[in-house]
Amino acid sequence: MAPTPDWVKQLTPSGPQGSELLATERAKSDITVERLSQLLYTQEVLDRKKKIINVLKSEKVFDKSQNYFSGRIDRFETALARAKKLRNLRVKHEWNLDEYRTASEAISEPGPYGLHDSMFLITIAEQGTPEQHAQFLVKAEEYKFIGCYAQTELGHGSNVRGLETTATWNLEDKTFIIHSPYLTASKWWIGSLGKTANYAVVMAQLFIAGKSYGPHPFVVQIRDLKTHEPLENVHVGDIGPKFGYNTMDNGFLLFNKVKVPHISMLARFSRVDLDTNQYVREGSPSLVYGTLTWVRSTIVMQAGSVLARGVTIATRYCAVRRQFQDRDAPASEPGENQVLNYTMVQIRLLPLLAATFALHFTGKSMMNLYSENQKKMNAGEAKDNGRGAGPEEIQSGSDILADLHATSCGLKAYSSTIAAEGLEVCRRACGGHGYSSFSGIGPWYADYLPTTTWEGDNYMLTQQVARYLLKSARSVLSSSAPSNDTTSILSTFLSRSEIGCAFDVLGSDSDLVDAFAWRTAFLTFEALKHRDEQKKAWNDLLVDFYRLSKAHSQYMVVRNFYEALQSGETRAQIDDSTLDVLTKLFRLFALNTLEQEGSEFYASGAVTVKQISLARTNTVMKLLEEIRPHAVRLVDSWAFDDWVLDSSLGRQDGKVYEDMFYRASELNPLNSITVDPYPDSEVLFKKDDRRRSKL
Amino acid sequence: MSDFTSSLKPRYDGPATLAAERNGSSINIPELSKHLLSRDGFLSRQEKVLQVLKRDRLFSKDQQLNLSRPDRYHLGLARAKAIQRIVRREGWDHEDYKMAEYLVDEMSPFHLHMSMFVTTVREQGSEEQKAYWMPQILNYDIIGCYAQSELGHGSNVRGLETTATWDPVKKEFEIHSPHLTASKWWNGTMGRTATHAIVVAQLLLPHPSNPSNLISHGPQPFILRIRDQRTHLPLPGIAVGDIGPKYGYASMDNGYMLFDHLRVPRSAMLSRYAEVSAETGALSRRGHPAVVYGSLTFVRGQIVMHARLVLARAVTVAVRYCAIRRQFHDRDDVKGERGEMQVLDYPTVQIRILPLLATTFALHYTGEMMYDLYHGTRETVEKGDFGPLAELHSASSGLKSLCTTIAADGIETCRRAMGGHGFGGGSGLVGINADYLSKPTVEGDNWMITQQVAASLIKKMTSCVQNPHAEPKDPTDAIFLYYLKNKDTHIPQSPIHPPNNGKADFEFTDKAIVDIFQWRAAALSHDAYTARIIEKKPWTSLMIQLHALSRAYSEQILITTFYNALTTTPTTPTSLRPTPNLSHPTTNILTTCFHLHALHTLSLSPPTFLLTNSIPLSLLAHLPNAILHLMTALRPHAVALVDAWAIPEYVLDSALGRGDGRVYEELFDMAHRRNPLNRVTFNVDWRSEEIVRGSGDAGRGVLGKL
Ligand SMILES: Cc1cc2nc3c(=O)[nH]c(=O)nc-3n(C[C@H](O)[C@H](O)[C@H](O)COP(=O)(O)OP(=O)(O)OC[C@H]3O[C@@H](n4cnc5c(N)ncnc54)[C@H](O)[C@@H]3O)c2cc1C
Numbered sequence A: 001m002a003p004t005p006d007w008v009k010q011l012t013p014s015g016p017q018g019s020e021l022l023a024t025e026r027a028k029s030d031i032t033v034e035r036l037s038q039l040l041y042t043q044e045v046l047d048r049k050k051k052i053i054n055v056l057k058s059e060k061v062f063d064k065s066q067n068y069f070s071g072r073i074d075r076f077e078t079a080l081a082r083a084k085k086l087r088n089l090r091v092k093h094e095w096n097l098d099e100y101r102t103a104s105e106a107i108s109e110p111g112p113y114g115l116h117d118s119m120f121l122i123t124i125a126e127q128g129t130p131e132q133h134a135q136f137l138v139k140a141e142e143y144k145f146i147g148c149y150a151q152t153e154l155g156h157g158s159n160v161r162g163l164e165t166t167a168t169w170n171l172e173d174k175t176f177i178i179h180s181p182y183l184t185a186s187k188w189w190i191g192s193l194g195k196t197a198n199y200a201v202v203m204a205q206l207f208i209a210g211k212s213y214g215p216h217p218f219v220v221q222i223r224d225l226k227t228h229e230p231l232e233n234v235h236v237g238d239i240g241p242k243f244g245y246n247t248m249d250n251g252f253l254l255f256n257k258v259k260v261p262h263i264s265m266l267a268r269f270s271r272v273d274l275d276t277n278q279y280v281r282e283g284s285p286s287l288v289y290g291t292l293t294w295v296r297s298t299i300v301m302q303a304g305s306v307l308a309r310g311v312t313i314a315t316r317y318c319a320v321r322r323q324f325q326d327r328d329a330p331a332s333e334p335g336e337n338q339v340l341n342y343t344m345v346q347i348r349l350l351p352l353l354a355a356t357f358a359l360h361f362t363g364k365s366m367m368n369l370y371s372e373n374q375k376k377m378n379a380g381e382a383k384d385n386g387r388g389a390g391p392e393e394i395q396s397g398s399d400i401l402a403d404l405h406a407t408s409c410g411l412k413a414y415s416s417t418i419a420a421e422g423l424e425v426c427r428r429a430c431g432g433h434g435y436s437s438f439s440g441i442g443p444w445y446a447d448y449l450p451t452t453t454w455e456g457d458n459y460m461l462t463q464q465v466a467r468y469l470l471k472s473a474r475s476v477l478s479s480s481a482p483s484n485d486t487t488s489i490l491s492t493f494l495s496r497s498e499i500g501c502a503f504d505v506l507g508s509d510s511d512l513v514d515a516f517a518w519r520t521a522f523l524t525f526e527a528l529k530h531r532d533e534q535k536k537a538w539n540d541l542l543v544d545f546y547r548l549s550k551a552h553s554q555y556m557v558v559r560n561f562y563e564a565l566q567s568g569e570t571r572a573q574i575d576d577s578t579l580d581v582l583t584k585l586f587r588l589f590a591l592n593t594l595e596q597e598g599s600e601f602y603a604s605g606a607v608t609v610k611q612i613s614l615a616r617t618n619t620v621m622k623l624l625e626e627i628r629p630h631a632v633r634l635v636d637s638w639a640f641d642d643w644v645l646d647s648s649l650g651r652q653d654g655k656v657y658e659d660m661f662y663r664a665s666e667l668n669p670l671n672s673i674t675v676d677p678y679p680d681s682e683v684l685f686k687k688d689d690r691r692r693s694k695l
Numbered sequence B: 001m002s003d004f005t006s007s008l009k010p011r012y013d014g015p016a017t018l019a020a021e022r023n024g025s026s027i028n029i030p031e032l033s034k035h036l037l038s039r040d041g042f043l044s045r046q047e048k049v050l051q052v053l054k055r056d057r058l059f060s061k062d063q064q065l066n067l068s069r070p071d072r073y074h075l076g077l078a079r080a081k082a083i084q085r086i087v088r089r090e091g092w093d094h095e096d097y098k099m100a101e102y103l104v105d106e107m108s109p110f111h112l113h114m115s116m117f118v119t120t121v122r123e124q125g126s127e128e129q130k131a132y133w134m135p136q137i138l139n140y141d142i143i144g145c146y147a148q149s150e151l152g153h154g155s156n157v158r159g160l161e162t163t164a165t166w167d168p169v170k171k172e173f174e175i176h177s178p179h180l181t182a183s184k185w186w187n188g189t190m191g192r193t194a195t196h197a198i199v200v201a202q203l204l205l206p207h208p209s210n211p212s213n214l215i216s217h218g219p220q221p222f223i224l225r226i227r228d229q230r231t232h233l234p235l236p237g238i239a240v241g242d243i244g245p246k247y248g249y250a251s252m253d254n255g256y257m258l259f260d261h262l263r264v265p266r267s268a269m270l271s272r273y274a275e276v277s278a279e280t281g282a283l284s285r286r287g288h289p290a291v292v293y294g295s296l297t298f299v300r301g302q303i304v305m306h307a308r309l310v311l312a313r314a315v316t317v318a319v320r321y322c323a324i325r326r327q328f329h330d331r332d333d334v335k336g337e338r339g340e341m342q343v344l345d346y347p348t349v350q351i352r353i354l355p356l357l358a359t360t361f362a363l364h365y366t367g368e369m370m371y372d373l374y375h376g377t378r379e380t381v382e383k384g385d386f387g388p389l390a391e392l393h394s395a396s397s398g399l400k401s402l403c404t405t406i407a408a409d410g411i412e413t414c415r416r417a418m419g420g421h422g423f424g425g426g427s428g429l430v431g432i433n434a435d436y437l438s439k440p441t442v443e444g445d446n447w448m449i450t451q452q453v454a455a456s457l458i459k460k461m462t463s464c465v466q467n468p469h470a471e472p473k474d475p476t477d478a479i480f481l482y483y484l485k486n487k488d489t490h491i492p493q494s495p496i497h498p499p500n501n502g503k504a505d506f507e508f509t510d511k512a513i514v515d516i517f518q519w520r521a522a523a524l525s526h527d528a529y530t531a532r533i534i535e536k537k538p539w540t541s542l543m544i545q546l547h548a549l550s551r552a553y554s555e556q557i558l559i560t561t562f563y564n565a566l567t568t569t570p571t572t573p574t575s576l577r578p579t580p581n582l583s584h585p586t587t588n589i590l591t592t593c594f595h596l597h598a599l600h601t602l603s604l605s606p607p608t609f610l611l612t613n614s615i616p617l618s619l620l621a622h623l624p625n626a627i628l629h630l631m632t633a634l635r636p637h638a639v640a641l642v643d644a645w646a647i648p649e650y651v652l653d654s655a656l657g658r659g660d661g662r663v664y665e666e667l668f669d670m671a672h673r674r675n676p677l678n679r680v681t682f683n684v685d686w687r688s689e690e691i692v693r694g695s696g697d698a699g700r701g702v703l704g705k706l
């Protein structure tokens, strides 16, 4: 394409420049960004990020400038090149797992080794015997075996017991036969399987002598280690383009009576005895249960920063974007208004800004609880070999784990929904430019969306929370409850059911938290009444359960946010004015939620109609106004590197328009094409000056 | 490719499932289709155009999702050109052409030419200008776009920075971009395709007594050539190009454009309503663009009608797939005799999809009402008398905002309700989602424009307060006056009558439903009036409230219109009259849709109803069960109802939404046989730089593209 003419190069944006506007924003607030960043990440993590991003930036293959333009196959090809390079860098710089993860995060696209690095290695490590580790894990860690985790099928995802792939024990030659009896038995959606993996952990229904034992994991080779072609009677490929995640080769996989040896079945928790051909169970896989809880807690914590990217972009852009004069502005102020000054924009962005912190603190506290408990359980296991909690312990580790597990189900659903929907709100808040890929929000959102479906579909998961809450309520009623936070809010509610409550939600932060607890307890006993007294069918109550779970998760988030701000640890790290702003964010998050769910709070008796009305018209409005000046510094504290954000709108220096224009006119391959537009001519591209793919 | 997979069948029989669904409902599907889709011969036109497109491989949608941005544009341009040749060959009219665009379902690189470009010339050109331009436009000798939005300004048209300065000496205009933010931006068809543009620029005229002082006369439209007729390269003084990839709209070349003191003749300014005198250099304005308002209302009617089809399409996919998808045995089916449940039977799936199904009909009747009003009043409007259109015009921005938000969010809700497969290309919702998400922003940002509705409602309320005994001029007046008269004595009524002694089932009072929504709209208008007019609160501080008001008011229109359509009066236009046309049980089922749409809408924000005293508290206790009851009643008819929307397979382009239920076969075929990635074998060993196996290029291929 013709070079940009000089007269174009000389143009600058009109009015106050983006850099000036952001500088003014930053001058308006006294939040100490560095300290808040440290609170969010720790200095160690911040340093690590910086170091790793610098390494990545120096490698051509990680150049992001063509990401938004390429087609599916090119994107995958590049992603594979990146995955390989990343592995090289890891070896070269001797990065540990945290450093490696930091690098993946900064690249910000799913990569073809993704499932190998995570689920494949973890499953073999956790569910394999030492012998199996020797056989599979060593080579897997060297990336000689590259694997994936093949559970979901074309016909079944949520219902794992319904999987159709079979693994039949063959008495004669002591092997398993892996088979796909139906088309719907095809493995589907499996990350890293489509083109990359040569091994798979395959979940299949175990059959011994005609009897079914449910789904079990098998390590199966699927491609030749030399030619990388599928093995005989294995049918494998990529499932095609998707909403997002197009740099990943999610795959399908079918077996036509493939024989695998006895060692293939991961046997730490159950195995087929070679001599007796009997099915043997070895202890309970509560560790696996723990892993699930851990994975979901990570999702909660990540939801905060996933959303923070969108909020950072939208907040900075809306501070730079000016549109219309304020209707009530005096004639002496003819300039246009930053759109971030419009309450219509604030009500979309600022509660989400509050949510980023709320989710972050909640996720963090869950991970802490989890690791403390894990320590305790390990210690307990060493001490008395897996017997229950000793008399000196009020609560056994497995009780805490049960509570944590239920909580993590609900919070996974709630937090990933907020993050996913929040990103779209951020994108739309940017008006027309939000629709450009250069906003950086759209592609990020598209890649994040599956989080609402995997690791437990967000609607499905709420049933587990409800089941747990109902169980807790029953035990409270029969006075046989273990003491934990859940049972204590239920007991409190019961003990006051004749007296009622009066929460000063607008005046007292702790009352505000209590109101959330009250509503959760109320909904729990309502649901219990439906199920146990009125004997309603489980499925007829699913909508109630969904609401109940949501209420419980909202309570957890509000409480965790509150406690994080009360904790001495937090207070030691940040100054008073920052704490004050964070407290306002807490109130905004809680009151905005309370207002949206007003009728449940009202029905439970936790608040009056008058309080809801005041929250809406006064308190929330006032909070928006008070938080507004700090918005840019608050997002700054999330400390996203521009290279990571890859967004014109979200640039730290506010050079929004310059960057939009640069990407459109300089990086855009479409502008190297001259077309013949007239319908009567068959010629489409008259001239195509695109660089051919050569160096 | 035949292999062992060819003989495999799905575990459950999809076609049989859909057949059973269809047998389970006695709705007369063709009859309902005709009722919904007869306007302008929609159904037969759809069939006619479809047959032609299907014959041409160019219109196959198979590989779209795999293509890069430049390739999508390439394909888009090829199709746009081909359609023009077909139009001529088949003798299609404009409606046929629009149908083709709808069916091909991507933004054509010619789109702006036949929409905003031609409309603006037609509506704002003088007779002379029209005579000159129209034949060239209709013949596609030139191809035009509409360049209004800029890098720095979209919503605020008065803030545009491109200037058109009158040169009294040479008697011509100079078009110029003084800043980077003056760059035209987002304008469809402009990036690579157009030869001409309507450029909206600030008209600057020298002050009569002091010519060096330039006076701005606001934005005006200019028509000009931007690319050379032969080389198709930009003319000197113009920098124009494509703005790059977007969330959707891959086939469209939205563009940017800057001017360096470009000279254009006086005739470039479209001068039906305003003209600069060649002699005096003075601006004269004539007439008022009343028609423009009329057509704006019409455009918004089209947006609502389109929104209903988009939503119907998403719901069609979700309903069919969720009827075929089975997951888990019923927990209360202890013996596990009944097989796995269809996920459409889970209330948490229903509550996401069925209210949207009901809403497609709500959107339908409001769209029809807008068309009828527009056509019915067109003549008087041409004369400058808006009549009932005046009210509709101010309501139309609220309806645009509400209906496009519902449809955009609805696609995503349907997609997510389908679990993992919803995320795949086989859902058929990937493209429509990406393209449709532009709608909440274009033609008036959905948040911003609600202020217009609110402003006009405040005005209306003010005049009602001043004349509380006046005769109502229009339905909104009537609602307001009723409110003012009764606001101190109003006792809200519940429309829900739960089962009790004697009655086995829920019953609903339709009129009471309408009353609730009307009362809320009036009460919120009165609140806004009080805050702004009496208490003089700053506009900006009220925005959230105003947005809520616009939404409540627009929801009221959907509800009232739906209700009117179900309760025929002799004055109801035929298109809005299902009762006499439709056989049993369709009308009853549509009434169920009305109830579900209304109660679900209510359940989304009960506090606004409570705080305005629109509903009694007791209602809330019954609401969840009433909704469950309605969903259960609607459930057996879900497949039949989506069938009635008659969305062709070619438009659905969805494995999950296939009318014949062969979901899994199609998903597998797409992945296995039609996926180009599976033709490539990769080298996955990280120690080797080679990426595509056997290419031996040591990774240079990838680097070369970066
Ligand atoms: C990008 C992506 C990557 C993935 N990667 C992997 C991978 O590497 N390995 C792997 O094994 N899997 C993978 N998956 C699959 C993923 O785990 C499943 O999609 C997920 O578990 C959801 O299951 P499903 O698709 O069967 O949904 P379904 O269960 O079919 O859900 C459909 C709908 O039915 C509802 N529903 C289902 N059951 C019930 C019930 N009992 N009660 C109420 N409602 C119900 C759901 O809420 C949902 O709305 C991936 C998926 C995606 C999208």
Ligand SMILES: Cc1cc2nc3c(=O)[nH]c(=O)nc-3n(C[C@H](O)[C@H](O)[C@H](O)COP(=O)(O)OP(=O)(O)OC[C@H]3O[C@@H](n4cnc5c(N)ncnc54)[C@H](O)[C@@H]3O)c2cc1C
Residues within 6 Å of the ligand: A321, A323, A324, A339, A342, A344, A345, A428, A429, A430, A431, A432, A433, A435, B112, B146, B147, B148, B149, B152, B153, B154, B155, B156, B185, B186, B187, B188, B249, B254, B438, B441, B442, B443, B444, B445, B447, B448, B543
């Ligand atoms: C796909 C696509 C195609 C397009 N095609 C064309 C075309 O062919 N020709 C053309 O000329 N243009 C086109 N446009 C531009 C489009 O018309 C504008 O993007 C649109 O009008 C929105 O304006 P904006 O981008 O300036 O948003 P902004 O006004 O900058 O909005 C940013 C944010 O500020 C808020 N906001 C703005 N003003 C106010 C206010 N007064 N009060 C409260 N909140 C406010 C908005 O709600 C939004 O959240 C297209 C845009 C897109 C996305």
